[in-house]
Amino acid sequence: MDAFASMGHMTAVSRRSPDICLRQLIRLRTEMEVASVQMATEIFPDFYHGIEYGVVARVCLPDWIRGDVLERPEVAERSISIRKIALSTGRAPETTRRRVNRMCGLGMFAVSPRGVSLAVTPENEALALRYFLEVHDRFVRLIEDVSVTCDLEWNVTARRSFGIGDVLERAIDSLLLSVDTYRMTGNTGLAHLLWGALTMIAVRGVTYDPVLSRLYADAIPPDELRVGISLRRLAATLSIPYATAWRQMQALEAGGLVTRIDAERWTVLTRNLLQESVRHVSAAPSVLVFNKIRELAMMGLDPAHAAAYYRVGRPPLAQPDPV
Secondary structure, eight states: OOHHHHTTOOOTTGGGSGGGGHHHHHHHHHHHHHHHHHHHHHHSSSHHHHHHHHHHHHHHGGGGEETTEEOOOSSOOOOBOHHHHHHHHTOOHHHHHHHHHHHHHTTSEEEETTEEEEOOSHHHHHHHHHHHHHHHHHHHHHHHHHHHHSOOOOOOOSSOOOOHHHHHHHHHHHHHHHHHTOOOTTOOHHHHHHHHHHHHHHTHHHHTOTTHHHHTTTSOOOGGGOOOEEHHHHHHHTTOOHHHHHHHHHHHHHTTSOEEOSSSEEEOOGGGGOSHHHHHHHHHHHHHHHHHHHHHHTTTOOGGGGGGGOSSOOOOOOSOOOO
16 A cells, blocks of 8 residues: 555545545646647647647547547548637637648648648648647556556446547647636736746656655645746747746736746745636646546546557656756
8 A cells, every 4th residue: 555545545435536636637737738838849830839730630630540540531521610719729810810821831731611620631641640649648648647646546447448539539638628718817828838837847846756746646735845947948948939938927926926036047836826816727627637537447548557558658758857
């Protein structure tokens, strides 16, 4: 029996509820989101284009699934309107139209009278498959890490009935939750990204520690366990111009969401996490992600053996590491 369970904090019934480890779920979900943003900055013009690609990819995913494998379709059957993309991303329709046109020019999207689809060209095939596989394996890594660091019980169905498409549906939905449903009120997408990366870095020493992750499974780790990072280093890693990152951090500091430690380093302290807006953007999507993992468990995906489901391999953690 592990140290946390032996302390008598849980019962067999409570182990099926996300409430016993909500803070740890939040930490692991943030790790997945920041890593996915870094992936997006590697293959798209900026992380906003990665969000738009995700919205279209989610709609078009069934076109790219053949049984339990990914495969480029001959024809795009599914599409989404620019208006719906704009609603999902929170951007103006004309802004969205310009960005979609740019993605078309880059060969990533195709537009028809029915709407916007992933381009089904050989040129876009490698990009689309890279996107799908990296998102898939990052979600599997989340499931694996939840199993390792959260003392939860899952109703795993003996008969396997899930495929790569079932995992990808829930993975993309999880990534889009913080964009189309749970945004930080009054802050830009860049500010939200910087804040999320800071919260991730501040407590990574807790997130992946087998004892501390359980000790603070549903509690905010104390400030003495938190670390900071240089804004210049953080901005460079997230591909954000330093001057832009500085302006966003000033706004976050004015809102009481981040704390400056010294001339270079910033972090997120306990007092920064106690605002109602923070609880809104952190807890609800993490519970929904828990429910998506539970759905997969009911389809036969055993979180205890999640490492067996990688298609490429366990992805590395988001960078940078704390200093």
